[in-house]
Each structure stands twice: as C-alpha cells, then as structure tokens.
Amino acid sequence: MSVLLSRKMSGPEVEKISTHAFLCEGPHWDHDAETLYYVDIKGPTVHNYVPARNKHTAMKNDGVHILLVIPLEGTKDKFVITVGRNVAILTWDGESSTPTDVKYVSAVDNEKELQDNRLNDGKADPTGRLWAGME
Template sequence: MTWQTVVAQPSGLGESPFWHPDEQMLYWIDIPGRQIHRCNVFMGTVQSWAMPSEPGSIAPACTQGQGSGLVIALRDGIYRAREWGAELQQLVRAGHDTATTRFNDGKADPRGRFWAGTMYEPRDKSVAELFSIDCRNSLAPAVERKAGGAIIANGLAWSPDASTVYWTDTPTHTTHAWDWDADSNAMANRRVFHQWPGKPAGWQFGMSGYGGRPDGAAVDVQGNYWVAMFEGARLLKLSPAGELLAEIPVPAQCPTMPCFGGDDLQTLYITTARYNRSAAELQAYPESGCVFSMRVDVPGLPVNFFED
C-alpha cells in the first residue's frame, strides 16, 4: 500500500474529510484557514469556500431524501447551507463560551442526526462535550448532550450495525465506546475502547518514545476502527474489540482524519496538518497539510447524510 498525494496545496489543519457519493467529490476543511474545500479527484481541481469562523466539522445534508448542501459546525454554532457557497443559516447557537471553546469533530449518524463535539482551547479542564442535533421531525432542532468530561472531542464514529458509537478525548489518549440505540438515540455501557500511552514530558519532534495521540477516525464494513495518530506519523487499524491489526506510516507527522471514498469505498483518504509545526518537522515532512490517498482491501462505510 502506497500513499498518493491527492491535493498538493496544503491546509494549515486539514480535517473532517468525506466522500460525497452523488457529486463524486472529496470534501474537507482547513480549521485555522477558515475554509471548506472540495476536490474533483479525477480532474485535480479544488474549490474553496471561506467561513466566518473556524469550521470544526462538516457533513453532507439532504432534505426529504434529496441531497442539498452541507451542515457545518462553526465556532459559535451549527449552520446549514442549502448548496455550495449559499447563505449560512444557524440551526443551533452554541451554549459554550466562544472565547475559550469551539465546535470540533462531528459527523452525521446513521439516522440523519448531526453530532458535534467541542474543544476547550486552554486545555486545562475536562469540560468539552458531545451533542446531537436532530432536525428530522420538528420545526425546532432537538439538541441532546450525549457525553462530556473531555478536553478535545475527536474520533466520532459508528459501527456498521449502528449498535456502537465511538468518541475520543485526544489529550488523554483515550477512545471510549458506548452501546447505542439508533432509534431512541440512547447511549449506555460506556467503556474504554483503547487507551494509548501518554506523551512523554519534554518530547519533541525527532525524539523516540511517542506514537502520537488519537485524532479523527473512520470505520470499515468489517467494523474495524481506523484512527489517525496526531504527532505519530501513522494510521492505525483496530478491530471491533480494540485490538491493533495494522499500523500504516503516513507522510506527515500529524495525520488528522481518514475517510473512505470512491465508487467502491476502497480508496482511503487522510488529511494532515502543518499549522504551528516546527521547521525541522516541515523539512522532514514537506507535504504536511496535504491530502493523501491509498487503495485498501476492505471497503469503508459510506458517509452519513444529515437530514432535515
């Protein structure tokens, strides 16, 4: 398996990639660049859309079963755009202090709700939370707090049978799993899915002894959990039981999130970061911030659409 460079123009912090099956395009965001990008991977063309604040995550959306634009988590709330470049309509205003907290990793669930977690930027308290937003059956969005006690929300994903939800707190190097009832949206039996060793004190780029911390994730049709290890220059494949199945080196020290795409969902894409990275790291990994792809043997799950 060999990585190919899909987008050579780097993002500061690429995140939230997904493959749009109707448009046959790859979407992702640049958080500090305040941009949403989409790429026609066959033509190599990229379109960019400026946001008023940092986008933490995006998902494709549909209305009455017809694809229509995006749902977008910005610093201060969840927004709906009916088409590319359209006016942003606020669905939910953030309940957090936007001076210290913003929305981060998020996705639509298999029933069409949008989930988004928060990131507490001072990183000295575990006050980040996870919310779901349901716009399917009511005039006003139904917002539920689903979990909390984190610093930076990441790693959101669901199992193929929609019975398990995963969520990561990146600074504590911990991914949790819950039993999940898709219809009632109830979570139970919280447990540690995988715990990684912490970052050694004083560790810097070029030193040994650190494998990175869990960032964004995706799940394949066999239920394996693929997680990008930020500062670890690797992508890990974990079994549904949390066992390490494979470790794949990535051509950037800071991979951020994988997704599956292409007609057969056997092209694995991964976003990466270069924002605030050292000169030594960028010299060693000059394509940091670019989007990469490789072919894999097992297909991934298709992206879920937000429904309203």
C-alpha cells in the same frame, strides 16, 4: 498541505491535492458526488476535491472558522456546518470562492461558563443525526 490516501490494487497511494491549507480536518467523502469535502480550520476555508477531474476548490469564510462540513442529503448545494457552538446550513455551489448563504439553526452549551466551547469535528450517523465532539 492536503493529501488524499486511496487504495489501489498495488496498495495504498498518497496523493497531494492542495498546497493552500494549514490545518485540515473533518474529511467527508460524498459517494454520490464522488467528492471529498474537508475544512481548513486555520484558513479558514472549506475545500472540495473531485479526484475524477483532479479539481480542487476552496471557499474562503472571511474569518468564520467552520469546524466541520457534511453535505445535506437530498441537496446539491447545502451543507451542515459548525461554527463555534453553532450548527448552521451553508449554501455553496462548490465552485465559487464565497458562500451563497449561511443560516444558523441551533446552538449548544449556552451556559455562560461554556461560551468558549466549540463543536469540533463530527459526522452524521446512518439515521441522519449529527454527532460532534466539543472542544
């Protein structure tokens, strides 16, 4: 189950936004789009929720476990994602149940003994640098 915690004049309010999730992580609020993005790492799915329209959309990844999703600044359908040790650009319209494209752009921990590591949860800083934890 996915929930959204919002602050109202009368105090915090918890709202159920999805029942189709197993282990949600990496919430990212896109202020411009007024949309919440997050991943279900067990699903494996990428979700978005638009509170103003009470609309929830999930994109199935066919076995590819996306561990974080951050909208790519200046675009409407591109997102920085991580898959295992890889950083990629996801093209997704936010409406369909499948992605348009996934392009891998970088990998970390390429040493043989680190092959099982994965980039897990992260954010972009104000200058656009991606910071992610390793697991």
